[in-house]
Amino acid sequence: MWLCNSSIGRKVIMSVTGVALILFLTFHACMNVVALFSEEGYNTVCELLGANWYAVAATLVLAALVAIHFIYAIILTLQNRKARGSNRYAVTDRPEKVEWASQNMFVLGVIVVVGLLLHLYNFWYNMMFAELIGDPYMGPCYAGDGYGYIVETFSNPILTVLYVVWFVAIWFHLTHGFWSALQTLGWNGKVWFQRWKTIGTWYVTILMALFLVVALKFAFCGGAC
Amino acid sequence: MAKNISFTIKYWKQNGPKDAGHFEQREMKDIPDDTSFLEMLDILNEELIEEGKEPFVFDHDCREGICGMCSLYINGTPHGKTETGATTCQLYMRRFNDGDVITVEPWRSAAFPVIKDCMVDRSAFDKIQQAGGYITVRTGAPQDANAILIPKQNADEAMDCATCIGCGACVAACKNGSAMLFVSSKVSQFALLPQGRPEAAKRAKAMVAKMDELGFGNCTNTRACEAVCPKNESIANIARLNREFIKAKLND
Numbered sequence: 001m002w003l004c005n006s007s008i009g010r011k012v013i014m015s016v017t018g019v020a021l022i023l024f025l026t027f028h029a030c031m032n033v034v035a036l037f038s039e040e041g042y043n044t045v046c047e048l049l050g051a052n053w054y055a056v057a058a059t060l061v062l063a064a065l066v067a068i069h070f071i072y073a074i075i076l077t078l079q080n081r082k083a084r085g086s087n088r089y090a091v092t093d094r095p096e097k098v099e100w101a102s103q104n105m106f107v108l109g110v111i112v113v114v115g116l117l118l119h120l121y122n123f124w125y126n127m128m129f130a131e132l133i134g135d136p137y138m139g140p141c142y143a144g145d146g147y148g149y150i151v152e153t154f155s156n157p158i159l160t161v162l163y164v165v166w167f168v169a170i171w172f173h174l175t176h177g178f179w180s181a182l183q184t185l186g187w188n189g190k191v192w193f194q195r196w197k198t199i200g201t202w203y204v205t206i207l208m209a210l211f212l213v214v215a216l217k218f219a220f221c222g223g224a225c
Numbered sequence: 226m227a228k229n230i231s232f233t234i235k236y237w238k239q240n241g242p243k244d245a246g247h248f249e250q251r252e253m254k255d256i257p258d259d260t261s262f263l264e265m266l267d268i269l270n271e272e273l274i275e276e277g278k279e280p281f282v283f284d285h286d287c288r289e290g291i292c293g294m295c296s297l298y299i300n301g302t303p304h305g306k307t308e309t310g311a312t313t314c315q316l317y318m319r320r321f322n323d324g325d326v327i328t329v330e331p332w333r334s335a336a337f338p339v340i341k342d343c344m345v346d347r348s349a350f351d352k353i354q355q356a357g358g359y360i361t362v363r364t365g366a367p368q369d370a371n372a373i374l375i376p377k378q379n380a381d382e383a384m385d386c387a388t389c390i391g392c393g394a395c396v397a398a399c400k401n402g403s404a405m406l407f408v409s410s411k412v413s414q415f416a417l418l419p420q421g422r423p424e425a426a427k428r429a430k431a432m433v434a435k436m437d438e439l440g441f442g443n444c445t446n447t448r449a450c451e452a453v454c455p456k457n458e459s460i461a462n463i464a465r466l467n468r469e470f471i472k473a474k475l476n477d
């Protein structure tokens with residue numbers, strides 16, 4: 001199958017899973033914003049996305065997307081190291097046009113995965129997982145009380161810092177990933193290059209700012225304001 | 226007015242692909258700064274030969290920026306640093322300063338094994354070209370120049386792609402050892418012209434398959450290639466190759 005056997009095919013897999021994950025993050029950010037305005041509203045969303053068949057199915061699809069993106073990231077990175085050869089340059093100079101993020105996508109991705117595991121442990125494990133095993137009072141709050149978990153998580157300054165680091169890593173990953181995905185799919189050219197870069201930077205900056213605002217709001221004033 | 230500069234040169238010595246290789250170092254004295262980089266290496270080699278030592282081996286041919294043979298990785302940049310894009314043979318010593326340490330390395334990439342010192346085997350590029358970098362034509366009497374009308378913009382762009390001289394600097398610069406800028410330029414120079422269209426799908430598939438088979442890496446769009454390309458090839462070519470390739474595979 002050309003998707004697995006050719007270099008461009010493997011990149012298509014990276015970009016399609018990457019774009020799907022960006023769309024998911026967009027949905028997630030919109031959902032989080034509800035927590036800024038209404039505890040009830042947010043918890044209604046959480047109930048809808050509890051252990052219902054559609055939410056569980058969507059979770060499985062997401063898990064598959066992350067797994068495929070991650071596995072192909074490892075395959076690509078290993079192949080690329082091999083292609084580079086065992087002899088490293090003694091002196092290297094990064095041209096100005098080359099963004100730092102573009103050369104560190106794998107490292108950034110590893111930070112993203114570690115952050116993801118922490119996040120799943122803080123929220124998903126106590127919420128959807130608790131409901132799935134029929135023990136909704138397993139964690140510190142009731143399983144459907146997403147709002148309670150946000151307050152709980154960001155009352156811990158260490159967790160808040162870790163989440164901010166995580167958001168910054170995702171931001172870096174996506175400032176390159178956004179236009180890179182379109183380039184890989186062939187939807188790019190001399191004119192669109194700068195346009196996609198600008199659109200991508202704005203898009204991911206707004207996206208990650210939404211996550212950041214929610215985290216900081218709860219870190220600094222909990223559920224109180 | 227040319228002035229003279231003195232500097233230290235560190236150059237890579239390696240006896241074939243299996244050898245570990247090492248740097249050798251030498252002080253170069255009073256080199257006029259209108260000397261080209263390769264002429265400076267000629268001076269180095271004359272000195273070495275006079276002392277009965279083995280000369281330093283590097284590739285070169287036309288010495289006027291058109292053949293793509295010269296290939297030195299100078300102070301961390303393929304072909305050395307210039308603002309406009311130039312091959313090693315077009316680099317002049319006025320780009321350097323008195324007292325500099327100049328490090329010269331070969332293209333380092335698994336697909337370009339070292340033959341000797343800084344001369345590397347780039348026949349992988351020939352094999353990619355042979356896989357599809359041509360059009361099949363019935364040769365006969367030359368046709369009337371206006372028999373096939375081609376928009377000026379396409380003709381210009383195809384010409385820009387065709388200026389790729391196959392030097393391999395793009396591979397040397399790429400942390401993934403990817404040959405996508407070269408392959409995409411060679412695919413684009415035909416894809417943009419009506420004469421190239423009939424075999425476009427076949428060509429994209431064959432050249433990419435050969436590129437993968439020869440062990441070049443997967444492109445992650447870092448743009449290091451276009452920053453060092455002496456012919457200023459654009460990664461827009463890579464987007465075009467991706468388009469051609471994906472379209473070809475979807476139509477199979």
Ligand code: HEM
Pocket residue numbers: 011012014015016017018019021022025069070073074076077102105106107108109110112113170173174176177178180181182184444445446
């Ligand atoms: C929040 C989750 C993530 C999102 C939204 C995301 C998104 C993207 C996007 C859009 C691309 C560009 C695809 C392309 O150029 O074809 C990409 C590339 C890449 N990602 Fe991710 N990614 C995520 C997580 C990860 C993880 C966990 C890893 C694993 C270490 C990873 C490693 C990579 C690598 C190595 C590339 C290739 C570099 C490139 O082509 O530009 N990513 N990602």
Ligand code: SF4
Pocket residue numbers: 388389390391392393394395396406407410450453454455456457458
């Ligand atoms: S694309 Fe540029 S750097 Fe690469 S082989 Fe052609 S001329 Fe050299």
Ligand code: FES
Pocket residue numbers: 284285286287288289290291292293294295312313314315
């Ligand atoms: S020697 Fe021909 S391009 Fe430099």
